[in-house]
Amino acid sequence: DRLPALLRAMPKAELHMHIEGSLEPELIFALAQRNAVSLPYASVEELRRAYAFTNLQSFLDIYYAGASVLLKEQDFYDMAWAYLERAAADNVIHCEMFFDPQTHTARGVDVKVVIDGLHRACVDAKSKLGVSAALILCFLRHLSEQEAFETLEQALPYRDKFIGIGLDSSEVGHPPEKFAKVFARCRELGFHLVAHAGEEGPPAYVWSALDVLKVERIDHGVQSSKDAALMKRLAQDKIPLTVCPLSNLKLCVFPDLSNHNLGALLDAGLVATVNSDDPAYFGGYMNENFTQTFAATGLSAQQAWQLAANSFNGSFIDASAKKAYV
Ligand code: ADE
Ligand code: ZN
Secondary structure, eight states: OOHHHHHHHSOEEEEEEEGGGGOOHHHHHHHHHHHTOOOSOSSHHHHHHTOOOSSHHHHHHHHHHHGGGOOSHHHHHHHHHHHHHHHHHTTEEEEEEEEOHHHHHTTTOOHHHHHHHHHHHHHHIIIIIOOEEEEEEEEETTSOHHHHHHHHHHHGGGGGGOOEEEEESOOTTOOGGGGHHHHHHHHHTTOEEEEEESSSSOHHHHHHHHHTSOOSEEEEOGGGGGOHHHHHHHHHTTOOEEEOHHHHHHTTSSSSGGGOOHHHHHHTTOOEEEOOBSHHHHTOOHHHHHHHHHHHHOOOHHHHHHHHHHHHHTSOSOHHHHHTTO
């Protein structure tokens, strides 16, 4: 079977990964020691054993605890560099990485420290790995819109170092409408816009991400298949869905990978893509997501090619550059 080799070798773009979700347990412990931060886990093994999630919130609690070791510019650089090396090894040639500034500013870390470290890794990735990398600033939706406005204000001096705005964290109970005003402001400022919607939340959240926030892509969006009119809208407007199969498996969005609806989304003509979300927590980077999903669902080589093309078409690289890839 030559399909796994094709999946690994094909050039691809990653459009949905949280850089804080690429912190491997070994790096968490190394940074904890470097920064004299104490962790509620005795060892790498004990931390890894805690990675048994039942839903999104059970993961987020541990993910925010892991990020507490990040204090210095070099810490953010080291985290992003480790991810970018793994991306290059998986033939990811372009990636758009999310970061959660509020997770760090809440601990007294200046947003400049966060952005400078991440951005320096992106610059080095181009020259040393041949990977183009860009940053998307996410607002935490369990916090208020006022706090999102404050974060935007703090980050605007560094606006040349990130290309877009996203919305993540606890979905259910925090609908997109909660952030209507701050997304309208970000739109005026010329940022690309994306939002997590329809991961655990209902199709109504996907509708409002599109119609109220006016996002260009939907992160996850797998619950859209429950709403035929929404599926038609997503296909007609060619709205990319950044699907994360191993994340969905680990957070119990689907009972197993063979039940995943990625094939159904592609069959409906949607611009679906494959992504790793939080690869250090969910058991695999890009190529693991591709190989495990294809093995479980029986997707074809034609669909592999479609997913790779979708990843470039759905990206924010400029139109002339896209032509070179698809
Ligand atoms: N933050 C990191 N990973 C996330 C996910 N899968 N959904 C929402 N917020 C997140
Ligand atoms: Zn995500």
